Amino acid sequence: MAEPRWLSDAEQDAWRTFVTMLGALVDHLDRQLQRDSKMPYTYYEILVVLSHAPNRELRMSELAGLRNSSRSRLSHAVARLEEAGWVERRECPTDKRGSLAVLTDAGFAALAAAAPGHVAAVREVLFDRLTPDQVKSLGEISAIVLEGLDPDKKNLPGSPEPGR
Amino acid sequence: MAEPRWLSDAEQDAWRTFVTMLGALVDHLDRQLQRDSKMPYTYYEILVVLSHAPNRELRMSELAGLRNSSRSRLSHAVARLEEAGWVERRECPTDKRGSLAVLTDAGFAALAAAAPGHVAAVREVLFDRLTPDQVKSLGEISAIVLEGLDPDKKNLPGSPEPGR
DNA sequence: GCGTCCTGGTTGAGCACTCAACAACCAAGC
């Protein structure tokens, strides 16, 4: 086996900073939501996606696709959200195998209550500290990396904000 | 309560792309390590940090600090690594409360075996797709965000590569 | 009709993490 191509010093620096930032960022946002709104970030995103859907309902697998989540994960998650009263399951009228996840009024209210704090947190750690050029740059870099990871996935789910 | 400052369109775009990329990236790297080396990413990082330490040993809390990890998490993780034979616990000679985590030869070998694949994965999804300017930009942006999250933390643990 | 294969979704075991509680120990004051 050939000697692997290790990272250059500049690459190592960038990688260490990036990966540390990444962990701290995810941790920070997750804790903020958990503390202030009693929900993990992933559940927040499920509620957001549902809030944007027509009738605030989606087939389980559509929801999983939009969330880049496995069916299993989503099934567990929706079970929790159902216990919390934020989502209901209904039978799919056109395919008896299927389930619909429906955002309840209580779920929408919980989302509406959680959103300002979450968006404020995102703004505070990210957008209020970066110049418009840096935001643009971050978007471009993210798109390039994402393209390499997920070549045929073009639909980006989930703005951080709830829908109408 | 005042109307929250929502994100601009450009910010929303950047955020969605960024957050989606982030999830996919973490997932990709974690799966690569789990598949090829039977260890989660966080355990890989513990081994890396230990491999760079003098005598390949560290106090638990130092290790936790370098890894930005809680004591509890580290304690659980080291218990697993000990089962795998990659790390040993020893008493700290100067403080009877303390424990030392010591990287074993088997642990070092496992790390050495895992490193090339991991670094190749990082290179493939990130550095081989970005220009040097973009790498520089990513590093700067990461540093700015990290500064806001972790104001007094200046030590960045963990290059992705094992030490001597 | 009937069989076969695929798809949608759920389930349960196992794993990594968090949080709170705890035991053991050090350090400082008296």
Add this chain to the structure above:
DNA sequence: GCTTGGTTGTTGAGTGCTCAACCAGGACGC
């Protein structure tokens, strides 16, 4: 010495995830 308070590290319960196994129902062939 003793007590008080902070530190170090572990433990156990609970949560969210993955993975593989599974059932139910659709889709296509015959």
